[in-house]
Amino acid sequence: MLRILAAIFLACAIPAHAQQYDLVLRNGHVIDPKNNIDAQRDVAIRDGKIAAIEPSIPANAAKQSVDIFGLYLTPGLVDIHVHIFTGLRHNAWGNGDLSVPADPFAIPNGVTTVADAGSSGWRDFPEFRRRIIDNSRTRVFAFINIIGSGMVNEDDVAEQNEHDMDLDALSKIIEQNKDIIVGIKTAHWQQPNFISVKKAVEAGNRNHLPVMVDFGWFDNKSYKEMVETILRPGDISTHVFRMPAPLLGPDGKPAPYMLDARKRGIKFDVGHGGGSFTFALAEPMVVNGFFPDSISTDLHVGSATGVMLNLPNVMSKILALGVPLAEVIRESTTNPATEIGHPELGQIAVGSVADIAVLRVDHGNFGYADLAGGKVNGTERIVPEMTIRAGRVVFDLNARTAVPWREGHLKYATR
Numbered sequence: 001m002l003r004i005l006a007a008i009f010l011a012c013a014i015p016a017h018a019q020q021y022d023l024v025l026r027n028g029h030v031i032d033p034k035n036n037i038d039a040q041r042d043v044a045i046r047d048g049k050i051a052a053i054e055p056s057i058p059a060n061a062a063k064q065s066v067d068i069f070g071l072y073l074t075p076g077l078v079d080i081h082v083h084i085f086t087g088l089r090h091n092a093w094g095n096g097d098l099s100v101p102a103d104p105f106a107i108p109n110g111v112t113t114v115a116d117a118g119s120s121g122w123r124d125f126p127e128f129r130r131r132i133i134d135n136s137r138t139r140v141f142a143f144i145n146i147i148g149s150g151m152v153n154e155d156d157v158a159e160q161n162e163h164d165m166d167l168d169a170l171s172k173i174i175e176q177n178k179d180i181i182v183g184i185k186t187a188h189w190q191q192p193n194f195i196s197v198k199k200a201v202e203a204g205n206r207n208h209l210p211v212m213v214d215f216g217w218f219d220n221k222s223y224k225e226m227v228e229t230i231l232r233p234g235d236i237s238t239h240v241f242r243m244p245a246p247l248l249g250p251d252g253k254p255a256p257y258m259l260d261a262r263k264r265g266i267k268f269d270v271g272h273g274g275g276s277f278t279f280a281l282a283e284p285m286v287v288n289g290f291f292p293d294s295i296s297t298d299l300h301v302g303s304a305t306g307v308m309l310n311l312p313n314v315m316s317k318i319l320a321l322g323v324p325l326a327e328v329i330r331e332s333t334t335n336p337a338t339e340i341g342h343p344e345l346g347q348i349a350v351g352s353v354a355d356i357a358v359l360r361v362d363h364g365n366f367g368y369a370d371l372a373g374g375k376v377n378g379t380e381r382i383v384p385e386m387t388i389r390a391g392r393v394v395f396d397l398n399a400r401t402a403v404p405w406r407e408g409h410l411k412y413a414t415r
């Protein structure tokens, strides 16, 4: 009898839902292109993972409930072209250290995953990993440079050194860092040949990885030839809207070889950067239906302090060109995640890691600049409101997760 009473008491004391979640974000508009969700949903998180996505989840089902009505809830943004390392021994980037730390640029911008684009070659990679990658709250992957010394000042001789492409040494480092290295990068090649791209593809074949190409100089070799004859399905051409890339045919529409390349599975990435985004290319391509596969920043000191600024700003530019919001989110989440071989990221699915961006879309009159001083006007601007990394709120612009300080029984330091 006592046992039965105790059981009844317990059943009454603990409601079925009692705080079965750590956090629930309620009343947001979920956009998850990978899983075809574009609707108001409540999203619950437990143990760092997405635990439920429902039309309604009661606030008292979680230890903490946050109302995000009027905001969008998307997968944490994925930026596959950043520069967050400068090797101390081998690199100097000419004009000083142009790399930036990942966390202060990713976290307040809704970005939960980045891939460094070839800042490091095999020589400095262990240091990059120990000093930066293993100490970032942002999830960091890397394309490793085909050049052993990695990126130096782009006008420097190091990235032009065809004798510093040691595939044995490179492959050994890739083997030791399989969990981090997602591709091979070649960049800034100034010579009238495809030596660096071909070597990168050879390294890619050997290690079963995609290649990301920054084409470099257009005046002495054919971009079309590279896209048609060297790149493999899954390889990524970054800086897609960099002048003078021959993307347009005589009719001002996407050139047929670009359409063919897309059909073959070549990926075209924005890589805005400090010199690689022009509306003169972006607008006619986008207006004619050729959206970029992925939107990335080419983040470094120069671009972060210029018209690139940050990933939501670049996303807003693409939005201003007429790409629908859900497509812009696709190009900043599941598409780049899939390009780097991590299709499990960039989605809001039960069981997946709770990497989330909460975004506000402001309506008004906005202007967006390209790198030639050109401008387009837009009526929308994407503004990050919250970032959640593996279930933890790491950025919260309007203090939605805090409590009024007088009511909070907060423990302030006494000394």
Ligand SMILES: [Zn+2]
Binding pocket: 081, 082, 083, 117, 214, 273, 298
């Ligand atoms: Zn770059």
